[in-house]
């Protein structure tokens with residue numbers, strides 16, 4: 050059940066929040082009382098997402114932010130502080146992953162560099178801009194969205210390497226920020242039904258069969274984990290990775306089926 054007051058008085062910034070997991074996360078924080086800056090490179094869609102929250106009486110506004118650009122990120126952080134008076138939670142959700150990348154041997158440097166920049170360096174950029182404000186908050190928290198791709202050998206090489214890097218960034222930044230009262234954690238989702246999978250229903254159905262809990266994830270599954278890690282219920286948790294994947298990485302389904 051949603052606690053409508055858990056984040057009362059909080060200012061929250063979510064990147065890539067126009068749709069998918071970011072939008073569900075923005076919804077979850079707003080529903081629990083936070084004021085949320087819905088940021089996305091797609092400003093028009095971000096505005097629709099924020100407007101839908103406002104129509105439900107929740108506190109949200111939109112801001113165009115490209116996480117690949119330092120000035121854009123710094124403007125978004127400044128906007129959150131100006132609009133809400135404080136920034137208490139940063140959610141690094143935006144990413145870049147080039148579809149249909151060529152074979153490993155043929156991948157051009159610029160494709161590799163772009164995916165790393167938009168998936169790993171982007172989170173660093175956002176943390177760097179937000180950290181002073183999160184320190185001032187006194188209850189500051191960063192939650193970054195990783196992936197099971199950063200844990201197991203699956204997926205696009207650059208994207209997966211970047212997601213693994215986010216685990217390391219989470220731990221090193223957690224060590225740096227802990228004495229200043231800011232917690233830093235990572236959520237690593239398995240497959241989640243979002244626009245990222247649009248038009249690939251067959252693939253999602255095939256995935257469903259290998260997920261031990263019998264389904265792929267929904268954006269709200271991830272939003273709930275993000276909200277937990279950002280909340281005071283997690284006040285003694287920092288530097289950790291919370292895997293939210295229906296048992297995918299813990300249970301070797303193929304092996305299990307051979308012995309049952």
Ligand SMILES: NC(=O)c1ccc[n+]([C@@H]2O[C@H](COP(=O)([O-])OP(=O)(O)OC[C@H]3O[C@@H](n4cnc5c(N)ncnc54)[C@H](O)[C@@H]3O)[C@@H](O)[C@H]2O)c1
Pocket residue numbers: 064065066067068069070071088089090091114115116117141142143144145167194195196197237238239240241242243244245246
């Ligand atoms: N969907 C999955 O199966 C899955 C699984 C594991 C991890 N994840 C992670 O969850 C997060 C969200 O994924 P999703 O499935 O909701 O994606 P999505 O494609 O549905 O939404 C991503 C959003 O990010 C925005 N975006 C893209 N580039 C941006 C940029 N440069 N600056 C700002 N915003 C930008 C897009 O406009 C879009 O609104 C990502 O970090 C992704 O790696 C997703």
